[in-house]
Amino acid sequence: MLDDALKTKLRDPAYLDWHLAAVRSTHVIGRADWYDSVFLRRFEVARHFLGAVNPDALGAFVAAFDQLKPPPGFKVAVLDNLFDDAVRARIVEIAREIRADNLKAGPKGEWEAKAFGRRVIWDHPFFLELQQGLVPQASELAGCELRTGYNFLSLYSGDGRCAPHMDQPYSMYTLDYCIEQSDEWPIHFSRTVEWPTVDTFRRFDADTIKQDADLAFEPYVLHPNQALFFNGSSQWHYRDSITPGGFCDLLFFHYSPAGCEKLVEPVLWRDHFDIPELGALCDLFAQEDARERALEAEAN
Numbered sequence: 001m002l003d004d005a006l007k008t009k010l011r012d013p014a015y016l017d018w019h020l021a022a023v024r025s026t027h028v029i030g031r032a033d034w035y036d037s038v039f040l041r042r043f044e045v046a047r048h049f050l051g052a053v054n055p056d057a058l059g060a061f062v063a064a065f066d067q068l069k070p071p072p073g074f075k076v077a078v079l080d081n082l083f084d085d086a087v088r089a090r091i092v093e094i095a096r097e098i099r100a101d102n103l104k105a106g107p108k109g110e111w112e113a114k115a116f117g118r119r120v121i122w123d124h125p126f127f128l129e130l131q132q133g134l135v136p137q138a139s140e141l142a143g144c145e146l147r148t149g150y151n152f153l154s155l156y157s158g159d160g161r162c163a164p165h166m167d168q169p170y171s172m173y174t175l176d177y178c179i180e181q182s183d184e185w186p187i188h189f190s191r192t193v194e195w196p197t198v199d200t201f202r203r204f205d206a207d208t209i210k211q212d213a214d215l216a217f218e219p220y221v222l223h224p225n226q227a228l229f230f231n232g233s234s235q236w237h238y239r240d241s242i243t244p245g246g247f248c249d250l251l252f253f254h255y256s257p258a259g260c261e262k263l264v265e266p267v268l269w270r271d272h273f274d275i276p277e278l279g280a281l282c283d284l285f286a287q288e289d290a291r292e293r294a295l296e297a298e299a300n
């Protein structure tokens, strides 16, 4: 369903042409079937779209996203004893309290339970404070000034798992902190790679990704009060199934480079770039988001 503002814009023949090209590009690129793939799919849609409607702008558009690529030689960092005893005890207490209560999960929470075997709490006030306090350390590891994204507490249960995926650049860097766990539970990271293109979307298969020798996956094991710092939007990552009946409580703090606020939000690309055609594409992305929100509201 088109909203009234979009119907008005469509009366402009130039906008209508861009809109039709944008619709075509979304269909040509199709889907990317992994968790958190929305941004990377939209980047591919935008590349296809600009190639069709304004090829002269394509090079500068693509180059602008270099800021969201890892520095050469970036390696996963292991951080020992991240928090002092008092902070660590408070984190454990909060996680245990949340695990113990049986609040209704809601549709988003139910999806997390089904897809990952985990219960998730987003942006708890205490964890937001901790995340902010870690900005200098995270920035040093990234080699550039970072700003905070969202964070979430992730309480994995006995059927916990995390299929191979690559994150959106809004979560370009992740600090993955281990609170408590029943057993060691490795997370596997690929080397840093170029963003997947439509060719990867079309042949995507989780097992093939895991077995791809060229990706050079390496396992990392976390222990309580240790953390990993990785570049999830340029490194494939996954966890195999947790020890049956086990548990693992993790905290994920997301960061992205300061000054890239509009780059990491595809609906804001028209505001960021001096490319009028992108307006039609951004409107289409906004429509997709509105549909998604409506479906979530319906499920509530």
Ligand SMILES: [Fe+2]
Residues within 6 Å of the ligand: 165, 166, 167, 232, 237
């Ligand atoms: Fe991830």
